[in-house]
Amino acid sequence: MRGTADRIRHVVSFEIISLSIITPLGAWVFGVTMMDMGAVGAGAALIASGWNYLFNLGFDHALARLRGSVRKTLALRVLHAVLFEAGLVAVLVPFVAWYLGIGLVEAFLMDAALAGFFLVFAFVFNWAYDALFPLPEAPRPLAAAGGR
Template sequence: MRTTPDRIRHAISFEVIGLLLVIPLGTIGFGIAAQHVGVIALVASLIATLWNYLYNLLFDRALKRWTGTVHKTVVMRIIHAVIFELGLLVVTLPLIAIYLGIGLWQALVMDIAFVVFYLIYAFAFNWAYDRIFPLPDTA
């Protein structure tokens, strides 16, 4: 399993790179001022960073118990990313609606766009992260 410093490096690098990508894409895609996309993305990022650490720790422990290893197959990476994003959606949806003063339906559409982006990004980032910082064979 990964160490606490490695998990912290993972979570912070994931969120920083994600913000650098999502703010300009959100501004272009939604036609909303960058500062509004930035506030939404930053608050969601802070929530996601905490959720990321806790979720990955719990997921790895469960995976190790069920399969005997924390190495993830492609299918397991997809499941991992989908469950993570669904958990985050539950928290961020009302925050987006309140902050932008929009209805839940509009916030859901916006949140789904963020989820789709982050699903693809999470899959690619985690795959790359495991290649750059591989798990020990004993994991």
């Protein structure tokens, strides 16, 4: 399982890369100023960072308990990305509506579009992160004494 320093590196690199993409792209697509998109992005990044750490820690613990390993298959990577984004949308919609002074439906549509981007981004980023920073191999249990 990943350690705390590795999880922090994961969260920080995810947020820096995603903010550098989504701020100008979101300002252009949604017709808001870079300042507003940057503020929404920064607020969302803070919320998402906490959620990212907690969700990934919980997901890894669940995988370890249910499967005995935290290694992810393609299906588990898809499930991971979908569950992460669904939880984040539930938290971010009220924040976006409040900050931009828009209705919940408009905020939901905006957040849904962003979630679509992040769904793909999270999938690709996590796969690349695991390739760049592979999980350490789990120690193998020692053979029982007496040669059994």
